[in-house]
Amino acid sequence: MYDTNYHRADTVLSATSKLVSAEDGKYLAGGQTLIPTMKQRLAAPSDLVDVSGVEEMRGIAVRGNTITIGASCTHAEVASSAEVTGLIPALAALAGGIGDPAVRARGTIGGSIANNDPAADYPAACLGLGATIITDKREIAADDFFVGMFETALDENEIITSVNFPAPTKAAYAKFPNPASRYAMVGVMAAQAADGVRVAVTGAGSDGVFRHADMEAALGSDWSAAAAEGVATDPGNMMADIHGSSEYRAHLVGVMAGRAVDNS
Template identity: 60%
Template sequence: MYAFEYHRPTSIREAANLANQSEDIKFLAGGHTLLPTMKLRLASPANLIDLGQIAELRGIERSGDAIVIGAMTKHAEVANSAVVREAIPALANLAELIGDPHVRNRGTIGGSIANNDPSADYPAACLALNATIATDKRRIAADDFFQGIFTTALGEGEIITQISFPIPLRAAYAKFRHPASRYALVGVFVAQHTGGVRLAVTGAGSNGVFRIAAMEEALSRNFVAESLDGISAPMDEMNSDIHADAAYRAHLVGVMARRAVQAAARG
């Protein structure tokens, strides 16, 4: 990788100031996407601001009807959190399906969301659970946050501080893992809220994570897998590559959606 200046702030304010004062910055969270990208010289920031020493960015707590997770909280911490397991077990299950045990010891929820990889797991949870992403400047609804592959609403130098997940009535995540990379070839997160059902798909979309309104409406009327009969995923929005073509991905969306609904219904 190319050389860079390294910064190690210990507060959000210090990190934000560094970002404002420096040219060509990247924030370093768990580093499990950014560092490989820098090794390949696909990214070459002049300044790397390491968020790893900022204690206020870590932690998990229940706050009223929501679970609030600090941006630098690691996947393993979410997977093993008794608080998350009790309130939103689907979210803990999702975290446990990311990468492998060693990756989960480094990778962070904030890093995953900021990167918005089209095959990442957390974006689907954020959309389906109607999460709110808090930054050092504002609060952003998940529906406004994800704006296409590797693209988010984050401005230059804006730092995700925490993610707030409203606790649903029930939810589940069904993932068809790529057998080598463990990324989602297709992943479907479904959540039943008092106001209706939200269903989000990752891995499949050519424009990143997305919701399927027709499935949500059918499931809001009756939360059983059979409600999805006759509803197919939109083919024109599907990604197509050597791992799976658009038709196969669209088929998998239907299969994973049914599995997610069945799992959520089982509790």
């Protein structure tokens, strides 16, 4: 690793102030992506601003039909939360399937969303459930937040403080995981709410997480596994790598969508 300056923030304001004053700083929450990247010498931030102890970014609260999750909450906290399990069990199940126990104990929801890895689970949860991402500056609808592979609508130095998830009528997440990394080769969040159906796909799209409009239309007319599996996905828009071809991933989208509907 390269030399770096470490700072521990105790408020959101102190975190943003420390980052603004740094030459090339990065926020550090769980560090499940940033630290390995630094160890491989693929990133060399001048400063790390640790936000894991910022109280404003912690906690889980239910307000009416919406659950608010602090950005520094770990995957394990989301998975074991009685509030999340009670209001949106699909979200708790998704969090419980991320990585392994060590990753779930350290990784955070805010870090995952901000990184927007094309195979991460939380982007599908946000997009599929119609979440709103809260930052120190504004509120951003999930539809506007994820703009490309490893790319979000966050401005420089902007930090996620919490995420609001409205409770769906029905929802489930189904993932075909890479057996080594547990990242999604294909993951599908299918949700039914009063304003319609949302289907978000992660791990497969060549430009990262995306909503599947044809799947949404089919499930809006017939909420069934058969309807989901009957929708074709264009392989031309899918990723291809050593783990699976674009055609394979396109096929898995329908299979995972069907399983999600069956489990909802």
